[in-house]
Each structure stands twice: as C-alpha cells, then as structure tokens.
Amino acid sequence: MHLCRRCVSLLLSRPLLSAALQPSTHTLHQRSHHILLQPPVHRLTQRHSRETWTPCGRRNLTDHQAASPDVYNNKTDLAEREAEKHIVPFENLNVHQISNQESLSDMGLDAVVRPSPLQEISEEEAIQIQVPSALPPDSFTLKPYVDQSETLSKLVQLGVNLWELEQRPNVGSMLVRLDFHADVAPKLLFLKDLGVEESKLGTILTKNPFILTESLDNLEARVSYLKTKKFSQESVAVMVSKAPYLLNFSVERLDNRLGFFQKQLGLSAEKTRNVVTRLPKLLCRSLEPIKENLKVCELEFGFRGNEIQHIVTTVPKVLIANKRKLTQIFDFVHNTMDVPHSLIAKFPQVLNAKFLRIKERHLFLEYLGRAQYQPSQPNYISLDRLVFLPDDVFCSDVALATLEDFERFQKTL
Amino acid sequence: MTTKAARLFRRMDGLFAVYKPQGVHWKLIRDTIESNLLKELNSCPPPAPQLAVKFQLLSSGENNGSKDLILSPSMLPSLANHPLVKGPQFHKVHVGVGHRLDAFSSGVLVLGVGKGNYVLEHLCKSHVTRDYTLEGEFGRATDDFSHTTRVIEKTTYDHVTQDKLERVLAMIQGANQKALITYSQMDLRTQEAYELAVKGLLYPHGKSPPILTGLRCIHFNPPHFTLEVQCVNETQKYLRKLIHEVGLELRSSAVCSGVRRTRDGPFKAENALTRQHWTADCIIQAIAHFRKTTRKIRKSGMYRQTDGQLNSSAKIQEQIRSEIGQSDQEHVELTSPTFDRIVDRVAPGTG
Numbered sequence: 001m002h003l004c005r006r007c008v009s010l011l012l013s014r015p016l017l018s019a020a021l022q023p024s025t026h027t028l029h030q031r032s033h034h035i036l037l038q039p040p041v042h043r044l045t046q047r048h049s050r051e052t053w054t055p056c057g058r059r060n061l062t063d064h065q066a067a068s069p070d071v072y073n074n075k076t077d078l079a080e081r082e083a084e085k086h087i088v089p090f091e092n093l094n095v096h097q098i099s100n101q102e103s104l105s106d107m108g109l110d111a112v113v114r115p116s117p118l119q120e121i122s123e124e125e126a127i128q129i130q131v132p133s134a135l136p137p138d139s140f141t142l143k144p145y146v147d148q149s150e151t152l153s154k155l156v157q158l159g160v161n162l163w164e165l166e167q168r169p170n171v172g173s174m175l176v177r178l179d180f181h182a183d184v185a186p187k188l189l190f191l192k193d194l195g196v197e198e199s200k201l202g203t204i205l206t207k208n209p210f211i212l213t214e215s216l217d218n219l220e221a222r223v224s225y226l227k228t229k230k231f232s233q234e235s236v237a238v239m240v241s242k243a244p245y246l247l248n249f250s251v252e253r254l255d256n257r258l259g260f261f262q263k264q265l266g267l268s269a270e271k272t273r274n275v276v277t278r279l280p281k282l283l284c285r286s287l288e289p290i291k292e293n294l295k296v297c298e299l300e301f302g303f304r305g306n307e308i309q310h311i312v313t314t315v316p317k318v319l320i321a322n323k324r325k326l327t328q329i330f331d332f333v334h335n336t337m338d339v340p341h342s343l344i345a346k347f348p349q350v351l352n353a354k355f356l357r358i359k360e361r362h363l364f365l366e367y368l369g370r371a372q373y374q375p376s377q378p379n380y381i382s383l384d385r386l387v388f389l390p391d392d393v394f395c396s397d398v399a400l401a402t403l404e405d406f407e408r409f410q411k412t413l
Numbered sequence: 414m415t416t417k418a419a420r421l422f423r424r425m426d427g428l429f430a431v432y433k434p435q436g437v438h439w440k441l442i443r444d445t446i447e448s449n450l451l452k453e454l455n456s457c458p459p460p461a462p463q464l465a466v467k468f469q470l471l472s473s474g475e476n477n478g479s480k481d482l483i484l485s486p487s488m489l490p491s492l493a494n495h496p497l498v499k500g501p502q503f504h505k506v507h508v509g510v511g512h513r514l515d516a517f518s519s520g521v522l523v524l525g526v527g528k529g530n531y532v533l534e535h536l537c538k539s540h541v542t543r544d545y546t547l548e549g550e551f552g553r554a555t556d557d558f559s560h561t562t563r564v565i566e567k568t569t570y571d572h573v574t575q576d577k578l579e580r581v582l583a584m585i586q587g588a589n590q591k592a593l594i595t596y597s598q599m600d601l602r603t604q605e606a607y608e609l610a611v612k613g614l615l616y617p618h619g620k621s622p623p624i625l626t627g628l629r630c631i632h633f634n635p636p637h638f639t640l641e642v643q644c645v646n647e648t649q650k651y652l653r654k655l656i657h658e659v660g661l662e663l664r665s666s667a668v669c670s671g672v673r674r675t676r677d678g679p680f681k682a683e684n685a686l687t688r689q690h691w692t693a694d695c696i697i698q699a700i701a702h703f704r705k706t707t708r709k710i711r712k713s714g715m716y717r718q719t720d721g722q723l724n725s726s727a728k729i730q731e732q733i734r735s736e737i738g739q740s741d742q743e744h745v746e747l748t749s750p751t752f753d754r755i756v757d758r759v760a761p762g763t764g
Contacts, residue, residue, distance in 0.1 A: 142498065143493050143499065146492045146495070146498050147491055147492050152492075156492050156497050161497050162497055162498045163499060163501075164500075356436075356688065360688075407687050407689075411682050411683075411685065411687065413519060
C-alpha cells in the first residue's frame with residue numbers, strides 16, 4: 001500500500017486547521033483557507049469552509065469558544081502531537097506555520113516549502129498516521145459529540161435524555177463544556193449521599209441539568225437548611241427527586257416559601273412539613289397562583305378556614321391546580337349535584353378529578369335514578385366512590401348497570 | 414427492513430370517528446389523539462444499536478520496537494444513535510379533522526390519520542349529509558341561541574302545540590327543498606333532472622348556504638322539544654339559530670340546549686369511540702373497521718376529480734350507488750330518501 005503525501009495532507013488538513021483557527025473569527029477562517037492551502041487541498045477545504053458557514057440558523061450548540069475542553073483538547077492536541085511526531089520535517093514545519101497562523105501575516109506564506117503531494121511514503125509511516133475523527137465545530141445536536149465526550153457518554157449511560165435537554169436554549173453548549181471529573185461526578189456523589197435512588201438520577205438531571213453548574217457549597221447549604229427545619233434525610237431525598245429544581249433556589253427563597261405556607265394556611269410546623277414533602281413543587285413555583293387559589297376557595301367557593309386547611313392537607317395539589325378547572329368542578333358538584341360544602345371538604349379529592357368524568361357519571365346515575373349524595377338517606381353514594389372507582393367497577397358496584405350501557409349512555413350526551 | 418413501529422405507523426392510515434363530548438374544543442381532541450398515537454409508536458422497541466468500528470491501541474509488551482504499535486479493530490455500539498441521544502423515533506402523526514363541531518355541540522367527529530387525510534378531503538368535498546339531534550326549550554331567548562348565556566327575553570309557550578310545531582317545520586323544510594333545487598343548478602325540464610329528483614339524489618352544486626334536507630320533530634313535551642335534522646353545509650350555530658327561528662315562527666321564543674351529531678356521512682354514532690377508548694389499540698381497530706368505507710370515499714372522490722371523462726364512469730357511479738344502497742339499507746328506511754349518498758351527482762354539463 002502506498003499512500004502518497006497528498007492523501008496525508010488531505011487527512012490532516014481538516015482537524016489541524018480547525019484546531020489552529022479555533023479562537024479566530026469566521027472571516028479569518030475563511031481567508032486563511034485560501035491563503036494557506038495549496039490547490040490539491042483546496043477542494044476539500046472549500047467544502048469545509050462552507051460547512052462552517054451554513055449553520056447559523058437556530059442555535060449553535062458549540063460556537064468556537066464554547067467547544068468543550070475535553071473534546072477539543074484531547075482530540076486535536078493528540079492529533080497535533082501525532083502529526084508532529086510522525087510526519088517528515090517538512091510537514092512538521094508546515095504544521096507549526098499553520099498553528100501559529102494568528103501571528104502570521106499574509107507575507108511569507110508562499111515561501112513555505114511543502115513536500116510534493118505525490119511523494120511516496122513507507123508503509124510504516126502510513127500506519128502511524130492517525131486519522132482524527134471529524135468533529136464539527138458547531139452543530140445543531142449533541143449527536144456528533146456523544147461518542148467523543150466523556151461527560152456526554154457517561155450522562156447517557158446514567159439515563160439522561162440528551163435529546164430533551166438539547167431542545168432547551170443554551171443547555172446543549174453548557175453540557176458540552178462540562179468536565180466529567182471536575183463538574184459532574186461531585187454532584188452525582190452528592191445526590192447519592194443525600195439518599196436519592198440511583199435510578200432517579202437520570203430523570204432528575206433531565207429535568208434540571210443546572211444542578212451540575214451549581215456550586216457544591218450552595219447545594220450543601222440548602223440541604224442543611226432543610227435539615228434545620230427538621231425535614232428528615234429521607235424526606236429531603238424524596239423532595240429532591242420529586243422537584244429537581246428545589247436545590248437551585250437560594251436559602252432565603254426557601255425560607256420565604258416555608259414561612260408563607262405556615263402563615264397563610266395557619267398550619268402547624270408538622271403539617272406544613274407534611275404538605276411540602278408530599279408536593280415539593282410548591283416551593284419551586286411562583287406564589288401568586290397559590291394565593292389566588294386560596295382566595296378562590298375562600299371567597300368564590302365559600303369554604304371556611306378550617307375546611308380550607310383540611311382540603312390543603314389532604315390534597316395539596318388543589319393549591320397549584322388550574323383555577324378555571326377548580327371552579328368548573330366545584331360549580332358542577334355544588335350547584336348541579338347539590339352536594340354541601342361540608343361533604344366536599346370531607347372528600348376533597350373530588351376537586352382533583354376530571355370534570356368530564358364527574359359529569360358523565362353523575363348524569364348516568366341521575367338517568368338511572370340513583371344519584372343520591374345525602375349520607376343520611378339510603379342508597380348513599382359517596383363522592384369518593386363516584387369519582388375514583390375505575391369504569392367497570394363503577395358500573396357494576398355503584399350504578400348496577402353494564403359497561404356497555406354506560407358507553408351507550410355517553411353517546412347520548 | 415421495516416421495524417415494528419413503522420408497521421404500526423402504516424396500519425394507522427385511515428379514517429375513524431370519535432364521539433366528542435360537550436364542552437371540549439375539537440383541537441383538544443385532535444391533540445389528545447395525536448399524542449396518544451405518538452406515545453404508542455414511540456414505546457415500540459428501538460432498532461438495534463448501530464455498531465461503529467473503533468481502533469483500539471494495544472500496547473505490545475514483547476515487541477519493544479516503538480514502530481510496532483498494534484491497532485485492533487473492534488465493533489462497539491456507538492452512543493450517537495442511542496434513543497436518549499437521537500430522540501423519539503416519531504415526532505409527528507398527522508391527525509386531521511373532518512367536518513368540525515364547535516365546543517358547545519357533541520357527537521360524531523371524523524378524524525383522519527396519516528394518508529387518511531387525503532380521503533378526509535374527499536369526504537369534506539362530497540355532499541354527504543349529516544344527522545343532528547337538536548334539543549330545544551321554549552320560553553326564553555338568549556344572545557347566542559344557547560341555553561347558558563345571557564337571557565334577552567322571556568315569553569309564554571302555552572299556545573304551542575305539536576300540530577303547530579309540525580306545520581312550521583314543514584314550511585321550513587319546503588323552503589329548503591326549493592333552495593336545494595336552485596342550488597343544484599339543474600334544468601328541471603330535463604330527463605336527467607327528473608331521474609335524479611325521483612331518486613332523491615339532488616345535491617347543491619359547489620358552494621351553498623346551509624340546506625336542510627330533512628327535518629322532523631321526534632319528541633314534544635313543552636317546554637322541551639327535540640328535532641331531528643339532516644343537512645348539508647351547516648354550521649352548529651346555524652342549527653341553534655334554526656331553533657330560535659322555530660320559536661319565533663310559533664309566536665314564542667326558544668333556546669337550543671344541545672346539538673348532537675349522530676351521523677356524519679357513513680360514520681354513525683354506534684361505531685364512534687368514546688372518551689375512554691381513545692387509545693392507540695382501539696383507534697387502530699376502528700381504522701381497520703372503517704377501511705372499506707374509506708376506500709369507497711376515496712374512489713368516489715377520484716371519480717369526481719376526473720369529471721371530464723364521465724361518459725364511462727356514469728355506469729360505475731350507478732354501481733357504487735347500488736352498493737351503498739345495500740350497505741346503508743337500514744338508514745334509508747329510517748329517514749327521508751334524500752340523503753346518505755357518498756357518490757356525487759354527475760354534473761350534467763360535463764357528462
């Protein structure tokens with residue numbers, strides 16, 4: 001096998017150039033191609049330069065400065081070193097010329113002596129030419145970098161959905177820039193020490209990749225704050241896996257939220273802790289919709305203070321539910337089905353159910369003449385049984401009809 | 414090489430009908446069904462990971478010469494095609510909606526998936542009629558004719574009898590029949606027009622205002638009454654307005670408390686999927702069930718497109734007519750003869 005010099009220069013021209021030109025601007029890039037390269041190489045580099053110009057559309061995951069340290073340094077340095085080691089002195093000189101091109105001006109380039117592209121090289125030399133993999137300098141996806149970058153491949157093995165992450169602005173280039181041993185591993189160990197299950201790590205990082213860029217001291221401060229508020233170790237772990245953004249909020253903010261819930265709802269510390277552990281999203285969200293929902297419960301629905309407390313402690317989700325949907329359900333249950341406030345407060349799960357489900361079932365029962373929601377009367381049907389049984393059980397136990405009848409009834413609505 | 418997901422995707426091409434509940438926008442239904450189908454498609458196992466050749470450097474201890482570095486090629490699965498990196502296999506399933514139903518009304522809503530959308534176009538262009546059941550209530554008038562909005566006026570309805578109501582309905586139907594003949598753009602003195610009219614195959618040609626081809630009262634219990642309507646080119650608002658006008662004609666006023674579509678062309682309420690059955694499995698079954706109907710609609714649509722060479726296709730149309738006549742016998746018995754034909758009328762000028 002005889003490789004000729006031309007092929008070698010072809011193979012090496014791409015990564016070397018991109019390595020050398022990394023900090024330079026596009027225009028310099030373009031110009032240097034034309035200046036530095038000899039005619040035989042020209043065709044390929046033309047293509048290369050076009051590649052670098054085209055993707056200015058949506059997002060450049062890795063602009064020139066943003067190329068990951070490990071991907072870029074490892075690969076291109078290696079390529080450069082290889083080239084310096086094994087290539088005949090002429091080529092070596094050329095490499096230096098190119099890599100130092102920033103200081104070069106236009107003059108003097110023509111004077112560089114290049115080996116003939118047709119010069120034959122020995123087989124041993126040919127074997128030792130490493131063809132570096134072609135990493136695009138910028139890309140729309142993380143796909144080309146996954147195999148090369150240690151961080152990304154480790155994250156994939158953890159179960160992080162990179163595709164979902166790269167849809168979000170700036171997350172892709174952030175991930176590429178991370179170093180596994182310096183940035184990622186300590187955070188993973190921290191989460192592991194916290195008691196988060198290993199299988200949940202992937203989903204947590206998919207939800208909140210920014211935990212990787214947060215400093216470790218901050219994370220520890222927040223966890224210790226939660227512990228001073230007498231959250232147990234397990235509950236902190238559960239909260240973090242349920243609401244991954246929890247640890248990205250400052251201590252003041254967390255303190256503010258916890259104080260708000262305790263004061264606004266008038267709950268004891270124990271109950272507040274219980275509510276927050278069950279729905280840790282409450283600490284991450286904005287407080288305005290929560291205040292609004294509380295007002296809706298109080299003024300629009302007419303629940304009393306202790307009833308609201310009971311509703312919130314049993315179904316915390318009422319606080320972050322859609323106001324319009326809550327109103328729709330309450331309106332139907334209270335005004336159409338004639339269920340008093342006390343019963344709704346007793347079975348607050350009904351506020352968390354689907355409106356269509358409640359409506360269809362109520363109308364079916366009414367059609368059958370068994371819509372009876374007063375506990376004092378016979379054939380009482382509790383709201384719980386109305387809403388939370390699956391369809392077949394509901395038909396057989398509550399409505400005493402067949403499932404086909406129920407479906408046929410649905411088609412008359 | 415087709416994967417399981419691709420086969421599943423192909424089986425989804427076609428039309429089916431769902432039963433739209435009241436108070437839900439049709440866009441929400443379309444999106445729900447699209448996401449259900451996508452979830453099912455993407456839950457199929459991904460294709461086997463691609464292998465990439467990698468050269469691993471083996472340090473050869475015994476050969477101490479630095480020139481003898483051994484590169485051993487090996488096939489390793491490349492992470493670049495891992496499903497977590499590449500994303501889901503399917504990003505979009507095209508789900509199209511046939512004749513729309515507004516949020517207030519409920520009933521049969523025809524949806525097309527994938528290539529079924531082309532057939533859906535044919536269905537929308539063809540002059541199939543649709544059945545509606547309208548619930549009315551005397552005594553009130555509101556600003557958008559439905560029973561929930563602001564009341565404009567209240568009236569008495571003691572004088573309304575079923576007899577009077579039917580007289581008004583007959584009058585409305587007569588006016589619509591006249592409009593139908595006008596919009597069919599047919600010379601009534603020709604033999605062809607006579608034959609079509611006898612068979613009840615007259616249809617409005619091109620664009621036309623809403624036309625009722627059948628109208629009767631099926632339930633009368635004042636203040637509540639129920640009408641059954643067959644119509645073309647209608648909107649649900651027009652039907653609600655119809656109730657309002659019936660009320661005015663009876664020297665009273667009426668609001669519409671429900672619009673329910675029981676049939677859209679060949680799609681009937683019995684085979685429509687209710688809310689619980691909007692899963693991929695049920696949808697695929699329903700599509701398979703309607704495959705025959707879909708094919709007929711596509712054929713008739715294509716005949717209409719090649720209207721120019723209709724001399725020969727008139728016979729084929731006759732054939733299809735008789736086929737459909739057989740398949741939809743029970744419907745023809747139930748209602749007036751002037752409906753339920755997928756086949757378009759042959760334009761006399763081109764024939």
